[in-house]
Amino acid sequence: MTQNLRVKSSEFIDETNRISFKFDGKTYYGFKGDTLASALIANNVHLVGRSFKYHRPRGIMTSGSEEPNAIVQVNPNSNITEPNARATEIEIYEGLEASSQNCWPSVNFDIGGINNFLAPLFPAGFYYKTFMWPKSFWEKYEFFIRHSAGLGKSPNTRDPDIYDHRNIHCDVLVVGAGISGILAAKNAAKNNFKTLLLDEKNELGGSIIFEANEDNKINYNSAFEWLKTEINELKNIKNLEIKTRTSVAAYHQYNYLLARENLTDHLVKKDKKNKIRQRLLKIRAKKVILATGALERPLIFNNNDRPGIMLSSAIKKYGNFYGVACGTKNIFFTNNDSAYESALSLHNKGIKVEAIIDIRENSDAKIIKKINDAGIKIYWAHTIVDTRGYKRLSGVSIMKLSNDGTSVTGSKISISCNCLGIAGGWTPAVHLYTQSGSKLTFDEERKIFIPKADTKEQISVGSCGGDFELDEIITNLNYKLKNFLNINKTDFEGITLENDHETSKRNIWLLPSDQTIGKTKPFVDYQNDATAKDIKLALREGFRSIEHVKRYTTTGMGTDQGKLGNMHALGIIADIAGVKMGELGTTTFRPPYTPLTFGTIVGRNVGEFFDTFRRTPMNDWHIKNKAEFENVGQWKRSWYYPKENETMHQAVQRESKAARQSAGLLDASTLGKIDIQGSDASEFLNRVYTNAWSKLAIGKCRYGLMLNEDGMVYDDGVTTRLSENHYIMTTTTGGAANVLGKLEDYLQTEWPELDVYLTSVTDHFATASLCGPNSKKILNKIIPDLDLSDNNFPHMSFKEVLIDKIKCRIMRISFTGEQSYEINAPASYGEAIWQKCIEAGKEFNITPYGTETMHLLRAEKGFLIVGQDTDGTMTPIDLQMDWIVSKKKYDFIGQRSLYRSDTMKEDRKQLVGLLTEDPNIVLEEGAQIVSELNQKPVEMLGHVTSSYFSPNLNKSIALAVVKDGKNMMGRKLFVPMENKNISVTVANTVFYDEKNERLNA
């Protein structure tokens, strides 16, 4: 049945602009200005979803971001669909498609609805309790649980929309554009504060606008008319930026806030195109004014979740703002005066209000008389004990409340209705306030948590600060603003205010029923189907902490984060545990306030910007020559250069052979390079490396090992003395930034007296490493003038030369065991130098090789790679590198730790070589090593750290760390694998050219 429930024209709805949209496959019409929720209600659609656990039919409950029930899937038939959108926030546009969630096959006939009848089987902690036995069945249970868990369906292709980030710095940020926020922003801007005003809705004005309460008067006029004039004035104010559809998600320390600005979600498809969908605002504000308002509380009674049961304020908003009647026969259920305003506003529009049920004994408010005059029946001191109607509310049963409010008496009265407004009072929206780290205090009389204190940088104004009546709000705002902004006067000081005041209060967190609690369903958290019964059960089972009860019952853990029912959960716990609510505290309010899309969070950092790469100056050559690349830190390094149909293994074997037989060329530009200058540079190196540096001659190179203060190897590399007070240090590719950081740390904090300056020059030089027996001949072709004899340019020395007028540094150092020269050219000439080496090497079949061959060649020589053969637990002694640790130096980083009892143990894990019995079997890196095969439990002696098939030795070689390895030379050990046990023998770490004869061949 589609019945038009549009009852009144509204200035916020453009009735000349009719919009069609689809919900659950059916086409409906609404108007520009409608939300999906208001448009559905206008079409008399109340059943919009199913609850999470019991699959109970649910309808629209609120009119804002706190909505727990009406969460829908947008664009359900597209693979960029979005789940868990709130119907109350979606502005309709031509072509909008949405569907219900959590139901199958349809919202009207949902198989999962059977859970509702099995509800006694699903108490709190059901999953924890049920699926524990038998233990081995968990994997089977998990499959089904995972399939039934989760809300909505996620998109399955890349998000095509554009998202953006923007940094904003402002003097004053005002969050919330209700009357308090508008006046605060206006006065801040007028006093020359650069001001930003944000509101999550598309219209300014907050509750005053839609409430249209005729009893609230400012300057003898209606408050909403007065506020509209104020809003109109805002656009003429300098220094004021206003953003609507912008929801503050997080409020971090030091006034750092994140907000999501929604730019195109409300536009038709063609207007969305190529536009930024949402923007994350990163706001650093000098001062923050929170004017986030208050959320209306529901009441907790039996079956309080049927479609048609809504917050009283929402019914009023749908009526006044959207011109939509939520029901044709209405009842209100309340513990305060505000429901009477809603009732009267419906009555004045000619919508039938059957009755008002009030749990209070009476009220002195003026509005009561108007209700009586309107002929609406009031049931004082009554409560609803049950409701009827499955897919739509059809009636309620009420009974008289006992004096203490814990039980009901008398006979049951049945009233039929199709809409029930519930009004449980108001909860200040203190979420952002507490996120900022500020503390709350509990007002026992009014049963609300309010901010404990304002600070120099932050105030809470209006109802989020605990002021609910118009005169209180304006008076306190005036006082607070003057102090906070340090101004003499506000522009609204002295306005005349007139409003009704709330008189009597009665608060009952869980309303009684004539049935026992076990037979009722009083929902506290609608989305997660947590009832007061579950909370009671949790307490009975011994849970006391509010945080534990929350997790056990899932109360407040839905996408609405308990905005509606959390206070009732606290109240029920406090009542049962017999403690005061203030002492119980609240659960933590965590960001985001409302859910964010991942797109908004990552902004532009997607695709190639997700994780940026560093590329060497020779990168284009590598690509042209079909290199495969490997990620090393942020770098893209060439891994190997396959020819035609070569596999990686074939390419690496070929490259490795060529480098040893003739000549190879490696791009070593990624090695970290630190320029070290100053009169104490030598002393500095003495302190940071394990070996001595003072006597290193100018023009010579030396290998150094750097430890952490705990004695463990941290980095290694060759450092060259360029002149008396000038060194260039090389570090591992991945460790460069950390090494520089560590050196700066020591220099600045421990040894500030040293005259040393460190500069990273990694990116300034490109390095071509030319190696192999023919490297000398090739270099000679490039630099004919340079005497390359071993006398003039020996191993471990350096020359500065001109190549085509380009100043280059050449180090004769070797990581392969072959003669080799590292040519360092200014980065912009990197590719040219590389090209020159390739051309000069052609007649020697020079072979470019990548990191894999480099690793293989160095493994043949037993050279370690820090981070592969070491893992932060290896001392130089463990690595059998005692030779590099100076016994003469008094102190260097990590020295003292080498003499701790633990580091001096003989049987630590030590680096050794491993040879397989079958030379064709290549061990897996990371494989465990044992000495006995049938021992139980088997003792793990160590693991393989590097392993290759050496084409030069024609056998498999490996490096490994083995417990007491130094004393195991020649011992037979085993590497047990899934299908076989591999026999290995402990060997020397140097497999190739043990005497280093090739370096000078």
Added chain:
Amino acid sequence: MFLINCPYCGERDQQEFKAGGEAHIERPKQPTELSDNEWAEYLFMRKNIKGVQFERWNHAHGCRKWFNMARDTSNDEIKAIYKMGEKPPTQ
């Protein structure tokens, strides 16, 4: 996200900085003369207090300078920022 007043650059966002642990732990001048326990005390033992804590910070993505900060760990209020080598504030 803190707003940190680097003594060399001024106020900058926390993401430019790196925390460096407890401050005012001087590296022993003569480590070889220390017992294993004394060395371990220097090497491993750090305070983790609720209240005002003195710590080292580095403007890693800025001037790269190290400096000290007195921070209340209970509410993350930065009480003072002072250069390396300077004495911590008494209040």
